[in-house]
Amino acid sequence: MTAPVLLWLRQDLRLHDQPALVAAAHEGAVIPIYVRDDDAPGKWRTGAAQRWWLHHSLKSLDTALRAKGSRLILRKGDAVTELRKLCEESGATAIHAIRHYEPWWRKAEDALGDRLTLHDGNHLAPIEDVTTGAGGLFKVYSSFWKALATRMPPEDPLPMPRTIQAPAKWPKSEALADWKLLPTKPDWSGGFDVWTPGEDAARKQAKDFGDAVAAYDVDRNLPSIDGSSRLSPHLHFGEISARDVWHLVGGGRAALTFHKELAWRDFTRGVILDRPDYGDHNGREKFDALPWRRSEKDVAAWRQGRTGYPIVDAGMRQLWATGWMHNRVRMIAASFLIKHLLVDWRVGERWFWDTLVDADYANNSVNWQWVAGTGIDSNMWGRIMAPLVQSEKFDAAGYIREWVPELAKLSDDLIHDPDAHGCRPRDYPRKIIGHREARERALEAGRAAR
Structure with missing residues (x-):
């Protein structure tokens, strides 16, 4: 029997449209490994x-x-070390994996050398x-989309x-x-039951969203309706590929806005490929001089949803x-x-990293710097978003009632700014x-x- 081949899995936890798996299976016996x-x-x-x-994705x-x-x-430990150990234990001389762009994964890929084949x-x-025309990576998304659009639709997904x-x-x-990936003391994941991790759930979600994609351009901005695809965590963990999503959701003008959102993911990978430390450093150096405030009290109020701005607190x-x-929120x-609080964007980026199921190095860093105005x-x-205006403009009353129950009895015209209308309940902060x-x-x- 020929030597087995290792399939190194990271954020690509699927069997459909899995080119590394297809290549490994073509060579012979396969040992799928997650480190x-x-x-x-x-x-x-x-x-x-x-x-x-x-935890749930690996189980699935x-x-x-x-x-x-x-x-x-x-296996648990240094990925390069564990993969080398597994090659020795199994006799494998080849490793197949999907390419990743986070700086730590690129470093690991380089360390594995010729035995690693990337897809x-x-x-x-x-x-x-x-x-670009000069052969460089794009720094402006609109230009990136124009170039990418000439290559779309993407290739057909590979069968399992x-x-x-x-x-x-x-x-x-x-x-x-x-x-022990699951929380126990305390178990704060009770509300996570809105999610079903895994490839089957990801593909079902993509198909279901295809029925609603025509309304996405408008509904995605309305928190009370929530026309989001809800695919972001599935995409982050690679339970479904971007091109599989494209084809399952469907094409045409109705899906154009959503296709651009998928393309944004690709754009952010180009940013961290060009600037690996983008999650830590301003894209434009002149903003290094910003006089950030350090207020633990204000940051705690923001984290806990106790700012006195209902739309912020609901989110x-x-x-x-x-x-x-919700993305608008x-x-x-x-x-x-x-x-508003003049707190360094990296403080928020770190909080989102720990609390989002779809936290993604490229998306997180580029999105935070886009909002901050510090990015490339x-x-x-x-450009300072007015939360009270945004809340009313995007009809967030129902959303606020769901997540800020102290305000649930207020009417639509009062709930966005109870302070200004003199109707703030005692248990809701100023x-x-x-x-x-x-x-x-x-x-x-x-x-x-x-």
Whole structure:
């Protein structure tokens, strides 16, 4: 029997449209392996909410592999070290994996050398292939989309292999339960039951969303309706590929806005490929001089959803309860922390990293810098979202009632700003800062930086 081949899985936990799996299966017996490496990412190790999702996703993948006569091998430690060990234990001389763009994974890929074969499979098109006329990576999303659009629709997804040949002997595997990825004392994941991790759930969600994609352009901005695809955590963990989503959701003008959102994911990978430290450093150096405030009290109020701004508080409470926040509200909440409270965007980025089930290094860093105005492609610093106006404009009354029950009895015309209407309940906090005062302070900070 020929030597087995290792299939190194990371954020690509699926069997459909899995080019690394297809290539490995073509060579012979396959040993699928997931290595939990908490050291290589450093402070970007998997956050608490993501660990909950990871547990269920790995469990689902193992079930799917066993249905094919295979199984998932789990190891904990340095990924490069563990993969080398597994090669020695099994006699494998080849490793197949899907390419990733986080700086710690690129470093690991380089360390594995010639034994590792990388495949493109998590994006609409290979990131390095979508370039400017001069051959560089795009720094502006609109230009990136124009270039990518000429290559769309993406290639058809690869079918799942009919069989996956097992090795003559399986190497030892750690037990998923021993990793203790699920919270216990306390178990704060009660609200996470709105999610079903795993490939089957991801593909079903994509198909179901296809029936509603025509309304996405409008409904995605309305928190009370929530026309979101709800695919972001499935895409982050690679339970479904971007091109599979494209084809399952459907094409045409009705899906154009959604297709651009998928393309944004690709764009952010290009940003971190060009600037690996984008999660830590301003995209434009002039903003290094911003006079950030350090107020633990204000940050705590923001995290707990106790700012006195109902739309912000609703979003932060939804995040804590479910591990997810509506995208329009994410922008409002992020802008509030940065511009109203004048708190460094990296503080919010870190909080989202630990509390979002879809926390993603590329998306998180680019999105926060876009809102802050510090990024290479972003809003201007002077663009300060008005939470009270946004709340009313996007009809968030029902959303606020769901997540801020103290305000549930207020009418639609009062609930967005109970302070201003003199109807704030005693158990709901006053605004921690007025909008006009916050706006002037933020503008002055921007002038000081310039």
